Amino acid sequence: MGRRDISEIRRAEYAAAAYRALMRYGNQATSLARVAEEAGASKANVLHYFKNKEALLAAALRHANAELLREAVLLLGEAQTPLERIYAVIETNLSPTSFRPQVAHAWIALCAGVPYVPAYQRIQTVIYARMRSNLMGPLRHLLPAAEAALMSDLMTTAIDGIWLRCGLSLNGVTQQEARAQLEAVLDARLPESAERRAARARMHEVARILIKARNG
Amino acid sequence: MGRRDISEIRRAEYAAAAYRALMRYGNQATSLARVAEEAGASKANVLHYFKNKEALLAAALRHANAELLREAVLLLGEAQTPLERIYAVIETNLSPTSFRPQVAHAWIALCAGVPYVPAYQRIQTVIYARMRSNLMGPLRHLLPAAEAALMSDLMTTAIDGIWLRCGLSLNGVTQQEARAQLEAVLDARLPESAERRAARARMHEVARILIKARNG
């Protein structure tokens, strides 16, 4: 175990601790002291590996995003048709890994900081670019360019709105309600068909299997 | 000018100042000192009228919500058909009063605090209840109950997502893009028709007139 390894290990540890704190206590209450406590380390050592709080929280959000990305890659890897790729995106965003109030809290905190913290802005830009790429790819095969762009934007918007509501969790958006809403979005330009039914069923099944495998 | 009046005047002044601070500097940077400076008063006097910061910011958000509500009432008052009432909601949320990054910032700050600040939660609950009422009313006339509820939820979700994007304003959601997305949402269950075209045109015109009157 070289000294170089420790650096990376600590950075990952502290980023994960910061993410946990962000989920549990919210942005306001996530101080360096609390993150250090969460990680079982000293505040000074956290700052030994991150030049400041902003860098730490940015790493925390990238850490969380990487988790989500891993799930997306798995699902997209199983998709074989454009419609299946669209449902892969939907299933990813509804998977229990991400569709949880606590996770949503962390992302809302990110959104709140975007206008004032350049590092957050960069993360958000990357996330949106990937979302757009994941959706535009399959949509281009199914719709004219303008309509594909519209549907990509609308699905992104709807997913954002669903996450927001999930984070507030006032009346607690059910996964089923969220799914129904996203299906309705699809209805606007990709009317129900045998292909769509098949794609939905298959990716739902793939998601179920992957989740079970991860938990088991 | 009785002493009772001054109390209400100051409360309104300070709430408005807090809302301005929330829009300009974000939640993080909105301190009592800054709000007092924004209001041209002393911090102590702000706390003389609000028992603490939480109450002040809650009043600020209610103040902002009241502004939005006034606009909604005006538009809904002109709507004469169910479809027009739906478009009244859409136009309200796209009006330049509310559809601005700064305004969205303030609301995102609210959302970020909802899980931790009970007062914010109450405000959010009221807002959602009114939105649902405004949408379910007309939708019930146009769709079966279950479909009406679905569309109400979906429109709320989409509006939330649009506001969120507006607040981030990375690629800057245009009012036109937002309108196109909401039209696509309607397409899912209320296909384009002569009635819908008429309702859209009329409420768009009503909104234009009201905005012009307010600015002029």
Added chain:
DNA sequence: AAGTTAATAAACCAATCGGTCAATCTATAA
């Protein structure tokens, strides 16, 4: 005019914030 009440603000407070520093400890390299 006198007395009471509310409006206002300066000064102050303890707590906490993000961040620095100097000093230890530890483990590898020589």
Added chain:
DNA sequence: TTATAGATTGACCGATTGGTTTATTAACTT
């Protein structure tokens, strides 16, 4: 074994936070 570089930390710092206290001013009541 000793030297050295990195890991780790307690103590500390100035700034800022939300909130209180105390004193002064202004205004209504009688």
